[in-house]
Amino acid sequence: xxxxxxxxxPAWCEKNGELxxxxxxxxxxxxxxxxxxxKASHYKAKWKCSNVECKHVWRAKVNNRTRSHRPGGxxxxxxxxxxxxxxxxLVWCEKNGELxxxxxxxxxxxxxxxxxxxKASRYKALWKCGRCSHExxxxxxxxxxxxxxxxxxxxxMP
Numbered sequence: 582x583x584x585x586x587x588x589x590x591p592a593w594c595e596k597n598g599e600l601x602x603x604x605x606x607x608x609x610x611x612x613x614x615x616x617x618x619x620k621a622s623h624y625k626a627k628w629k630c631s632n633v634e635c636k637h638v639w640r641a642k643v644n645n646r647t648r649s650h651r652p653g654g655x656x657x658x659x660x661x662x663x664x665x666x667x668x669x670x671l672v673w674c675e676k677n678g679e680l681x682x683x684x685x686x687x688x689x690x691x692x693x694x695x696x697x698x699x700k701a702s703r704y705k706a707l708w709k710c711g712r713c714s715h716e717x718x719x720x721x722x723x724x725x726x727x728x729x730x731x732x733x734x735x736x737x738m739p
Contacts, residue, residue: 590604595613597647621643621644622644623643627639627640634693637655639656659704670696680730684725688707700725703721704720706721710738
């Protein structure tokens with residue numbers, strides 16, 4: 582079933598600039614073509630994140646992605662706001678005393694620079710313990726939370 586050419590999702594995307602272009606690219610639902618839904622649809626469509634470092638696939642209602650106030654995005658990237666010169670893990674480390682210095686030294690991930698992620702990221706970075714040299718993967722937000730940040734699983738150092 583196709584809706585009218587002026588009320589379907591692709592028509593809405595064409596009228597809504599960068600957000601429309603992004604959502605048009607991210608809509609990957611094979612069960613219902615984009616011409617079969619409207620911007621206000623409660624249908625849980627399949628989406629694929631357009632972030633080249635993520636590419637997460639999830640289901641979300643079309644109307645949650647098209648609302649003008651705080652449109653929904655990739656749940657995988659939700660806590661990983663784009664890093665900037667003032668919002669990145671390294672800047673956070675510089676502002677957080679001994680814990681920041683320790684985490685900055687222990688962050689050894691070869692795939693993402695500490696300036697390319699944020700302290701609240703769900704990204705599983707590679708860490709190397711400053712005490713026992715054990716290497717492990719842990720999410721940044723688990724290491725930067727103020728109450729009980731995670732530490733080395735080998736020597737149990739926070």
